[in-house]
Amino acid sequence: MILLISDLHLHEERPDITGAFLAFLEQYAQQAQALYILGDFFEVWIGDDAMTPFQHSIAAALHQVATQGTQIYLMHGNRDFLIGKKFCQLAQCKLLQDPSLVSLAGEQVLLMHGDSLCTSDHSYIRLRKVLRNPLVLFVLRHLPLRTRQRLAGDLRQKSKTSTRMKAMNITDVNPEAVEQVMQQHQVRTLIHGHTHRPAVHNLTDNKRRIVLGDWENQGWFLQVTQADFALKTLSFPKSKFKSVLSEPDA
Template sequence: MILLISDLHLHEERPDITGAFLAFLEQHAKHAQALYILGDFFEVWIGDDAMTPFQRSIATALSAVAAGGTQIYIMHGNRDFLLGHDFCELADCELLKDPSIVKLAGKPVLLMHGDSLCTSDRSYIRLRRVLRNPLILFILRNLPLRTRQRLAGDLRQKSKTSTRMKAMDITDVNPAAVEQVMAHYQVCTLIHGHTHRPAVHTLAEGKQRIVLGDWDSQGWFIKAEHNSLKLQALPFPSTP
């Protein structure tokens, strides 16, 4: 059994999400062969050198699952693209390139965070191209901590404001971009997150696109075993 999750947006202000994730690790992930985290694991990540006690506790929880034999892979999202090797070493996980092909349910499957597929949102794609430039990444990682905190806060606020003002189809993946990337990698199945619109989409020629949901009022995960890929909702544990 292999599990996939995305878009938890973990942060201290949402202990319900943290509690649900820790329960997921205990009840599901520790029994899995592998766990894939497809980006936006944290709400914000300004550098491994700025890890908070909360973020370290999450790394420790992942490491405990990895110690039991579960392989853990994590992919960058648009919120945590500065996450680096120090965190991965602490969490005993491997940083996964976006995109990557893995074998799931007996077939090659393309894994992505999904933001690069939102090509109709031209302003975001331009910003993404700038922020992922290796030189810009180097500069960002070496900025003073307070500067990075301020920039992260500004980007989060601008992102929320911009998303509210854009049409739904602009902030969703572009069908042509999906078709192009699947043809390039010669796969029949694509799994991604980012859009917060969980669904299983049937495409032409027997292909499919599975979208992981975000963790907000409930969690979402994909279970891959035997010859099946199942998208499942995960109710949050009830609080006293």
């Protein structure tokens, strides 16, 4: 069994999400061959040198799962693209490039966070190119901590305001971008997060696009076995390690 998740947006102000994630690790991830985290794992990340006790606790939880045999892979999202080697070492996880080709259930599958597919959102794509520039990344990592905190807060607020003002089709993936990247990598299945619109989209030519859900109101994960790719939900626990598994509505 292989598990995939994305868009948990973990932070101290949402202990319900944290509790659900810890329950997920205990009940499912510890029994999995591999766990893939496809971006926006944290609500914000301003650098490995600024890790909080909360973020250290999440790294420790992942480390415990990894030491029991589960391989953990982490991909950057648009909120946590500054996660670096130190966190990965503490969490015992491997950083994945976006996009990445992996073998799931005997099939080559393309994994992405998904934000680079939102090509109709021109202002965001321009900002993404700037922020992911290696020189800009170097400068960001070496800014004073308070400056990074202020910049992160400003970017989060502007992102929320901008997203509310944009049409749904602008903030979703562009079908032509999806077709192009799947053709480029010669895959039948694309899995991504970012849009917070979980679904399995059946495309032409027997292709499919699986969108992982965000963890705002419930947990979402994709469970992959040799027989099936199943998108599942996980209710937020009333206590730290209690959860209810269910299939999403059709």
